[in-house]
Amino acid sequence: MSWRDSEDAWGWISIALHWAIVLLVLMGALLGLVMTEMSLSADKVRVYALHKSIGMTVLALMLLRVAWRLASRRPRALPAPRWQNAVAATTHWMLYAAALALPLSGWLYNSASNFPLQWFGLFNLPAIADRDAGLKDLARDLHYLLFWCLVVLVVMHAGAALWHHLVRRDRTLSRMLPWLKPAAPASIEARQGDN
Amino acid sequence: MAARIPSRRRIHQGIASSCFAVLVAVASAPEASTPAASVTAAETAAATWEAGPPESSLQFEGAAQGEQFEGGFERFEVRIAFDPAAPEAATFDVRIEAGSVDSDNVERDEALRSPDFFDAGAHPLAHWRASGARSEGDGYVADGQLTLNGITQDVQLAFRWTADKGRALLEGEATLDRTAFEIGAGEWADADMIDHAVQVHTRLVLVPVSGTP
Numbered sequence: 156m157s158w159r160d161s162e163d164a165w166g167w168i169s170i171a172l173h174w175a176i177v178l179l180v181l182m183g184a185l186l187g188l189v190m191t192e193m194s195l196s197a198d199k200v201r202v203y204a205l206h207k208s209i210g211m212t213v214l215a216l217m218l219l220r221v222a223w224r225l226a227s228r229r230p231r232a233l234p235a236p237r238w239q240n241a242v243a244a245t246t247h248w249m250l251y252a253a254a255l256a257l258p259l260s261g262w263l264y265n266s267a268s269n270f271p272l273q274w275f276g277l278f279n280l281p282a283i284a285d286r287d288a289g290l291k292d293l294a295r296d297l298h299y300l301l302f303w304c305l306v307v308l309v310v311m312h313a314g315a316a317l318w319h320h321l322v323r324r325d326r327t328l329s330r331m332l333p334w335l336k337p338a339a340p341a342s343i344e345a346r347q348g349d350n
Numbered sequence: 351m352a353a354r355i356p357s358r359r360r361i362h363q364g365i366a367s368s369c370f371a372v373l374v375a376v377a378s379a380p381e382a383s384t385p386a387a388s389v390t391a392a393e394t395a396a397a398t399w400e401a402g403p404p405e406s407s408l409q410f411e412g413a414a415q416g417e418q419f420e421g422g423f424e425r426f427e428v429r430i431a432f433d434p435a436a437p438e439a440a441t442f443d444v445r446i447e448a449g450s451v452d453s454d455n456v457e458r459d460e461a462l463r464s465p466d467f468f469d470a471g472a473h474p475l476a477h478w479r480a481s482g483a484r485s486e487g488d489g490y491v492a493d494g495q496l497t498l499n500g501i502t503q504d505v506q507l508a509f510r511w512t513a514d515k516g517r518a519l520l521e522g523e524a525t526l527d528r529t530a531f532e533i534g535a536g537e538w539a540d541a542d543m544i545d546h547a548v549q550v551h552t553r554l555v556l557v558p559v560s561g562t563p
Contacts, residue, residue, distance in 0.1 A: 271417035
């Protein structure tokens with residue numbers, strides 16, 4: 156398998172971007188859920204700083220991901236009813252949108268709150284809004300809402316992937332996770348062709 | 351219609367109302383009614399002055415996580431006795447309500463008021479006092495003491511003084527180390543998280559304390 160995507164396989168770039176973003180989003184989510192419960196301390200400030208650094212990394216990787224998706228091609232959809240492909244395509248685009256909007260809303264929230272934004276202690280990012288109490292509240296609500304939308308989309312997306320892998324026994328998941336191999340594919344695929 | 355020459359009665363009314371208007375204007379002119387404007391140079395020099403918000407400002411600048419931030423105190427009182435001809439006799443008294451801090455960030459201001467920083471509950475008033483000032487460069491310097499968070503340390507104020515029409519303007523700067531006052535001590539002492547150096551700027555519009563000669 157190569158770096159680039161082909162007609163029937165994801166390339167390593169797409170795979171690496173996918174899983175890197177999955178891991179970072181998971182870490183960011185855990186930190187985000189924990190940090191708002193912390194009482195004022197230097198550790199709380201550090202956890203917030205880490206959450207924000209991870210969020211900005213997700214944003215950067217998502218922008219790369221979108222650029223790559225536009226520049227590259229995606230593998231052909233595996234045989235499936237048209238409605239399934241439509242649902243899959245919709246879910247994927249909504250995942251892209253949510254994963255971009257979530258860190259952006261966080262950036263807005265941080266800016267409207269008049270807090271600094273430093274990337275892993277190395278350099279600072281500018282504010283994207285002036286301090287504004289109304290905007291701060293709106294951005295915070297948006298950040299929370301987008302997070303829960305992302306959770307729902309991820310559950311649907313991962314659930315569908317597992318369904319493809321365990322029930323349909325097709326290559327959908329193993330294409331994105333190359334170390335997995337679906338069991339007994341041959342006879343199942345023959346039956347799929349009749350749908 | 352042809353223009354008419356006003357009657358004699360109308361002319362008298364016109365003169366009377368013009369005189370009245372001039373009298374009103376003269377009576378309400380600021381120079382005539384404010385006592386301070388008629389104070390002589392000698393009287394101005396020996397005066398005790400006071401200042402406070404909103405005409406005056408007391409601000410500070412710090413840095414946290416790679417970025418500068420500014421704040422100020424909304425409530426403070428200043429009493430100064432100062433004569434540019436005899437700065438060594440000056441006295442300065444500045445009382446600051448620590449809880450009135452405003453750095454344009456709700457969470458940060460709450461933290462600043464908390465026991466880990468200004469501890470405004472236990473130490474509601476910060477106090478800077480100095481006796482005597484000396485000329486330095488094109489301004490002055492006063493060696494004072496600041497009591498903040500219950501701790502007293504030397505803090506020097508460098509300032510410029512201009513007096514004009516019975517008011518005086520003092521613009522000054524000071525620098526202090528927040529850790530010397532245990533503002534953010536222990537786990538908060540890390541300079542990368544919050545810089546130790548804090549710059550203070552003040553712009554005081556001073557008026558004579560009423561009742562002084």
